[in-house]
Amino acid sequence: MIHAILDMGMAKKMSEAKQEIPFWLKDNFAPVFEETSTTELKVVGQIPRELNGRLLRNGANPKSGWSDHWFLGDGMLHGVEIRDGNANWYKNRYVKTPMFLDPNSDVMSSLGDMSRSTANTHVIHHAGKIMALEEGHWPFIIDDQLETIGPNNYEGKLKGSMTAHPKICPETGELLAFGYSMTPPYLTYLRISASGKLVQIEPISVKGATxxxxxxxxxxxxxxxxxxxxxxxxxxxxxxxxxxxDESYGARLGVMPRDGGDQDITWYEIDPCYVFHPLNSYEDGEKIIIDVCRMDDTMKPGSSSPPLLFRWVIDRSKGTVTETQLDDRMADFPRVCDSKVGLKHQYGYCAAFAPSKPFADGFLKYDLEKNNSAFHNLRGGQGSEPVFVKNPEDELEDSGWILSYVFRPETETSEIVILNAQEFEEEPVARIQLPVRVPAGFHGNWVPDGY
Ligand SMILES: [Fe+2]
Incomplete structure (x- = not known):
């Protein structure tokens, strides 16, 4: 039945698109339709015994086989549970939102109804809940077996959307977030307590809907x-x-105290650009340092501007922003150690994109104090976001492991690669080989036991 839907949908759309299949529907971006549960995992090497939890990753996996944009497919979660040096299981599950369950769903039907999420972008854990996130709607709670529980609108307080990229403060445990909308207020700041209560909702004045x-x-x-x-x-x-x-809209950075409001924001003009993903930001006296994967533009027909690592320095005493390019390699899906979010970081990790390809052929580790980098070559593998997991038994910022789902074209299956982050260019310490293919996707996280 699924394949019949796929064939009909694909045939219609392919004729419309002059037989061109976009990158997000072919090769390892092509969706998988089967929900798998397997314990048949082969491990090459030794999984560190400090890793006890599960590596979850989200991505767009259109149930019909077609989506008009990479961002629009139904969310599918992939997970592997690791404990005591063993890989216990792999599972993949659609996030079963009303959008997924509606046989006639399309993007326009999802506008304005906060429950009609694709829930396809990220997966986090906060206040004892694992949540699949997508920026136009409510978060969806899932259990640690990847089954969908339902939407989280924070006891009815969250009326609008919530970003897929909230930040968890390592010092207070707060979840800091925002939502955006097509209608006023176009931007709303959200602050959620460490115990999972939505404690601040703050409309922010911006010129328009972006x-x-x-x-x-x-x-x-x-x-x-x-x-x-x-x-x-x-x-x-x-x-x-x-x-x-639309460059005429301009570009600004707005600095606001974490418990402040619209009246407390200072805006700083910058050159037009787009940033999907910052690496991290922190304060240094009157300065705010922000490392970002910056593109010259986005959503500009005919343009494909690469993301490159830049540093913005906002000097609050002078009212200026300086912008410095840090690398000329195409890098995105940036991560830092979770305990450094919002604090000074030395290291950052990115997926390094192959020239003219939509996938990563390796990973980059940036040392932002020494201004150098290391490259881990995946040797033909296609990587996804490199998730850093701290070694709880060592203080050093880069003591830990990089975990990432990697597709191997030669076998058309995927594996989880585990790198020692301090021996970044060396062979992985472990590879967990899956009997199935995990399509290229978006973001993920390590969810430790006892989350
Ligand atoms: Fe993202």
């Missing part, structure tokens, strides 16, 4: 990125999303 994928936090501030990817229904025909690049 796509705001992520933001930044420091010990004392949040920093919004008000960038010119502007909501425009005409974008559906051009980009597959109701968003278009």
């Amino acid at each position: 796509m705001i994928h992520d933001f930044n936090v420091t010990r004392d501030h949040v920093i919004f990125m008000d960038l010119p990817a502007v909501w425009n229904l005409e974008g559906m025909a051009e980009t597959g999303l109701p968003v278009l690049w």
Whole structure:
């Protein structure tokens, strides 16, 4: 039945698209349709015994076989449980939201109904809940076996959407977030306590409705990125999303105290650009340092601007922002140690994209104090976001492991690669080989036992 739907949908869309299959529907981006549970996992090497939990990853996996944009497919979670040096199971499950369960779902039907999430972008844990996130809707709670429990609207207080990239403060345990909307208020700040209560909802004044994928936090501030990817229904025909690049909108960074409001924001003009993902940000006296994967533009028909690592320095005493390119390699899906979120970091990890390819052929480890980097070559493998998991028994910031789902084209199966982050260019310490393919996706996290 699924394949019949796939065939019909694909046939229709392929004729519309002159037989062109976009990158997000072919090769390892092609969706899988089977929900698998297996304990048949082969481990090469030795899984560190300090790793006890599960590596979860989310991604767009359209149940119909077709989506008009990479971002629009139904969410599918992949997970592997690791304990005592063993890999216990692999599972994949669709996130069963009303959007998924509706046989006639499309992107326009999801606008404005906060329960109609694809829940396809990220998966986090906070206040004892694992949540699948997508930026236009409510979070969806799942259990540690990847089964969907239901939406989390924070006891009815969350009326609008919540970003897929909230930040957990390592010092207070708060979840700092925002939501954006096509209608006023276009941007809303959200602060959630360590116990999972939505304690602050703050409308933020911006000129118009834009796509705001992520933001930044420091010990004392949040920093919004008000960038010119502007909501425009005409974008559906051009980009597959109701968003278009419009440089006339301008570009600004808004610095606000974490418990402040609209009246407390200072805005700083910057050159037009787009940032899907910051690496991290922190305060240094009157300065705020923000490392970002910066693109010259996005949602601009005919343009494909690569993400490159940049550093913004906001000097609050001078009212200026300086911008410095740190690397010329295409890098995105940045991560830092969770205990450094909002605090000064020395190290950052990115997926390094192969030239002219939509997948990572390796990982980068940046040492931002020594201004150097290391490259881990996946030797033909196609990597996803490198998740850093701290070794709880060592203080050093980079003492831990990089975990990532990697596709191996030669076997058309996937594996989890585990690198020693301090021996970054060396062979993985372990590879957990899965009997199935995990399609290229978006973001994920390590969820430790006892979360
Ligand atoms: Fe993202």
